[in-house]
Amino acid sequence: MAAAPRTPPSARSGPSAPPAQAEPRPGLRERKKLKTRTAIRRATYRLIAHQGYEATTVEQIAEAAEVSPSTVFRYFPTKEDIVLTDESDPVMLRELRARPPQEPPLESLRYVVTEAARLSLAHDREGTLHRTRLIAQVPALRARMRESTATTGRMLCEVLAERAGRDGVDLEVRVFAAAVLAALHEATVYWAEHDHQDDLPALLARTMTTLSQGLPPNPA
Incomplete structure (x- = not known):
C-alpha cells in the first residue's frame, strides 16, 4: 500500500481490535515461489548497487539469481516491477x-x-x-x-x-x-x-x- 512496507503485518491486532486468527502456513509451492521472487529481487538490488539501474538488464538479473529470463518475466512483467511489486x-x-x-x-x-x-x-x-x-x-x-x-x-x-x-x-x-x-x-x-x-x-x-x-x- 505504502511505498515502503513490504512485510505483512503480524497477526496480532492493535488496541481494541478483534482477535485475529493465525494465518495458515504457506504450502511448499508458495514457499518456493517466494524464495524465487526473493532471489530475483536481491540479485536486482546487488546489480543496481554495483552498476546502476539503467545499466542492469533482466538477462543479468536472471544470471545472478540463477534462473532464466523467462522465469524473471513470469514473476515480474517488467524490470520496474521487481522493485515495486x-x-x-x-x-x-x-x-x-x-x-x-x-x-x-x-x-x-x-x-x-x-x-x-x-x-x-x-x-x-x-x-x-x-x-x-x-x-x-x-x-x-x-x-x-x-x-x-x-x-x-x-x-x-x-x-x-x-x-x-x-x-x-x-x-x-x-x-x-x-x-x-x-x-x-x-x-x-x-x-x-x-x-x-x-x-x-x-x-x-x-x-x-x-x-x-x-x-x-x-x-x-
Whole structure:
C-alpha cells in the first residue's frame, strides 16, 4: 500500500481490535515461489548497487539469481516491477478489514501502515532502504508506480466503502483513497531523500495526522 512496507503485518491486532486468527502456513509451492521472487529481487538490488539501474538488464538479473529470463518475466512483467511489486497489499487490506468497525478510517490506516513499516524494517531493512531509495531516484520507477498505485487504489476503495457502507465508486471514497496513497508515497520519498534518517513509522503517523487535521501553522 505504502511505498515502503513490504512485510505483512503480524497477526496480532492493535488496541481494541478483534482477535485475529493465525494465518495458515504457506504450502511448499508458495514457499518456493517466494524464495524465487526473493532471489530475483536481491540479485536486482546487488546489480543496481554495483552498476546502476539503467545499466542492469533482466538477462543479468536472471544470471545472478540463477534462473532464466523467462522465469524473471513470469514473476515480474517488467524490470520496474521487481522493485515495486508489493506482496503485502492483500494482507494489509485484510488487516484493515479486521480493524474495529467504529474506528475512524484514518486511525485504522495509521495502525496498519505503521505496523507494516515496523515489520518491513525489522525483517528486511536493507531491501526496504534499497527500494525506497530507487523510487526516489529513478523516473521510470515513479512512472510505473503510478500504474500500480491505481490498482492498489481500487482495492483500497473497496475496503473503505465496505467499512463506510458506501459504494466503492463514490467520488468521496475515491478522493479519500487517492489522498491517502499519495500522502504515503510522499512520506516514503521524503524519508529516502533525507537518507532514511527519520523513523519511518513516525513519518507515516505524522502523515495520517496531517491528513486528518490539515496543515498546521509553522511552529517557528
